[in-house]
Amino acid sequence: MAQELESSIYKVDSKVHKRFDQRMTVFGRMLHDESADYYGKGMYERIEKILSKYHFGYTRLDHARVMGAWTAYDYFHEAFSWEKMVDANSVMKKAELEKYPVSDIGKMSEELKNTAKFYGASLVGITRLDHRWIYSRNRDGKEIEIPAEYKFAVVMAIGMDPLAISTSPAFTACAETAIGYSRMATCVGSTAEFIRSLGYNAIPMGNDTALSIPMAIDAGLGEMGRNGLLITKKYGSCIRLCKIFTDMPLKADKPIRIGVAKFCRKCKKCAEACVAGAIRSDMEPSYEISCPSNNPGIMRWAVDQDKCYRFWIKNGGDCSNCIAACPFFPKI
Numbered sequence: 001m002a003q004e005l006e007s008s009i010y011k012v013d014s015k016v017h018k019r020f021d022q023r024m025t026v027f028g029r030m031l032h033d034e035s036a037d038y039y040g041k042g043m044y045e046r047i048e049k050i051l052s053k054y055h056f057g058y059t060r061l062d063h064a065r066v067m068g069a070w071t072a073y074d075y076f077h078e079a080f081s082w083e084k085m086v087d088a089n090s091v092m093k094k095a096e097l098e099k100y101p102v103s104d105i106g107k108m109s110e111e112l113k114n115t116a117k118f119y120g121a122s123l124v125g126i127t128r129l130d131h132r133w134i135y136s137r138n139r140d141g142k143e144i145e146i147p148a149e150y151k152f153a154v155v156m157a158i159g160m161d162p163l164a165i166s167t168s169p170a171f172t173a174c175a176e177t178a179i180g181y182s183r184m185a186t187c188v189g190s191t192a193e194f195i196r197s198l199g200y201n202a203i204p205m206g207n208d209t210a211l212s213i214p215m216a217i218d219a220g221l222g223e224m225g226r227n228g229l230l231i232t233k234k235y236g237s238c239i240r241l242c243k244i245f246t247d248m249p250l251k252a253d254k255p256i257r258i259g260v261a262k263f264c265r266k267c268k269k270c271a272e273a274c275v276a277g278a279i280r281s282d283m284e285p286s287y288e289i290s291c292p293s294n295n296p297g298i299m300r301w302a303v304d305q306d307k308c309y310r311f312w313i314k315n316g317g318d319c320s321n322c323i324a325a326c327p328f329f330p331k332i
């Protein structure tokens with residue numbers, strides 16, 4: 001049984017830590033940072049060369065399967081709209097009802113969690129919104145300010161198929177990652193509309209707007225591992241994360257300990273499985289950063305995102321080796 005903690009379970013040096021600018025993430029730097037050696041280099045830029053080698057798991061059909069899997073995430077933009085969706089593909093006018101009164105925040109929170117699971121979430125937790133984890137600016141450089149009335153973050157984990165992820169770094173694993181993102185769009189967009197249909201506001205997001213992992217930790221979904229990912233008890237890191245900020249009155253969950261922090265000190269399986277050498281092998285976590293895409297002031301094993309992304313370009317697709325190698329990965 002996971003042990004509940006009264007306070008947060010990560011360490012932040014408040015003298016150093018600042019809200020992170022999303023332009024400093026790897027994808028932000030790929031778009032904006034001319035000093036990065038991967039500036040302007042997308043993940044698929046070597047694809048023709050890779051496909052021409054006819055390697056198992058890297059065929060034209062495998063790649064097409066990845067492209068299809070991204071569809072809902074890449075094209076269902078309204079899923080991440082900060083406002084009520086308007087561009088409906090329906091002839092039915094939707095009812096405008098009075099605001100739903102919330103008299104019992106515990107019951108409302110359970111209803112919301114069950115609804116998110118109904119829409120595809122594997123795990124759901126709620127935390128009070130900690131503004132430290134909101135990006136200072138988005139990838140286009142626009143300042144992000146979340147109004148004070150948004151007091152809660154609902155954090156959802158979308159489980160991925162371990163069998164498909166175990167083929168990493170081949171394209172079947174990339175397709176499963178993409179399906180995870182597409183399921184995320186359906187789940188987060190639908191859950192946001194559920195909240196709005198009850199008369200409250202909702203800001204849904206994937207990896208944008210705020211850092212998912214600390215919010216997921218605060219919401220009691222798991223702990224952060226050496227691999228730089230959230231580790232959950234049931235799915236390990238075999239998940240994608242999304243979240244919704246809302247002004248609906250809710251009951252916050254508490255962080256949990258499932259033994260990850262202690263286990264990672266000795267286990268270095270993810271570091272051994274990382275062909276890019278991006279995961280640190282030091283026994284203890286520290287405040288040391290590994291590349292400019294790490295935000296300083298957070299105690300952890302900081303993953304070298306530059307090395308990681310360089311491998312993704314070489315691979316012609318993303319990688320899940322550090323997910324599949326972890327002993328917390330679900331049994332297949």
Ligand code: SF4
Pocket residue numbers: 273274275276277278279303307308309311312319320321322323
């Ligand atoms: S995704 Fe792959 S390259 Fe990146 S840190 Fe994990 S194992 Fe290494």
Ligand code: SF4
Pocket residue numbers: 225226227228231263264265266267268269270271325326327328
């Ligand atoms: S593989 Fe081992 S060291 Fe890496 S995150 Fe999982 S438990 Fe921690």
